[in-house]
Amino acid sequence: MKLVASRTSPYARKVRVVLAEKRIEFDFVEENAWNADTTVPQFNPLNKVPVLLLDDDTPIFDSRVIVEFLDGVSPVSRLLPESGRERLIVKRWEALADGIVDAGVAIFLERKRPKTAEGDTWMARQRSKVDAGIAMAARDLGGKDFCHGVNLTVADIALACALFWLEFRLPEIDWRAQHPGLAAWADQIGGRPSFADTKPAI
Ligand SMILES: N[C@@H](CCC(=O)N[C@@H](CS)C(=O)NCC(=O)O)C(=O)O
Structure with a gap:
């Protein structure tokens, strides 16, 4: 492949x-x-x-x-529950994480264009999606080690990728300060070799 x-x-x-x-x-x-x-x-x-x-x-x-x-x-490390409601919830986490990135990317791209009032309104709209998305993630994660269940799933991977990308491209969105519990969780997940080996470099 x-x-x-x-x-x-x-x-x-x-x-x-x-x-x-x-x-x-x-x-x-x-x-x-x-x-x-x-x-x-x-x-x-x-x-x-x-x-x-x-x-x-x-x-x-x-x-x-x-x-x-x-x-x-491969049966190694199943990252999605087999079926039913559990799978649905993990997929929803993924949709939330990807949606946070979609809104962040919209801001990142708009910044490359000449500044306009319409652009500012557009970015504010996207920013509210990012903030609300992160707030939901922090709330639903609570103090747990994983987004869903007791093992790593696609939910954790998608959310951590979203948060680390925001940190990389839009560092002024200080989700760590706003959600210290989420920050501690992200550090834990980010310490895995799979994350260390895929860190974006400029
Ligand atoms: N929903 C798509 C999003 C993919 C996406 O937007 N990728 C960006 C890179 S981060 C891209 O290739 N953008 C090029 C474009 O939008 O023209 C996915 O999950 O794969």
Whole structure:
């Protein structure tokens, strides 16, 4: 299998952490969808990473679909509950985490454009999603070690990737100060080799 991705994408990091936790071998194909000569549209018409290329070169996207597929590839470290309500709740955590990133990315991209009143309103709207999303995550996590159950799941991986990406790209969003319990949890999760080995570098 090959993973087409950038090293800074939080969605791709989620997939890379899953690959590491499940000890699945893959080739990393570094690609930036924003580059003029990007090859990503050859694999994904939406021109977004990550894309997983199966051994017969079938492209799989997006990150949630990839993660779900990978969890079934190997029985090592199951990261999604088999079925039912538990699976639903873990998938909701993932949707929350990815949604926080979606709103953060919207802010990050808007900042690159000339400043306008409309842009400021847009960013404030996105910022409220980020803040409310993090508040929900902190509240639902409470003092637990994991978002759901007693083992690492995709919920923890997605949330930690979202928070670390915010810290990397939008450091003024000081979720650590606002939610110290979440910060302690993130340090714990971030200490895993799968996170240490996928840390984005500028
Ligand atoms: N929902 C998608 C989001 C993927 C995404 O937005 N990736 C960004 C990189 S962080 C990208 O490739 N953006 C290029 C673009 O939006 O044109 C997923 O979970 O894989």
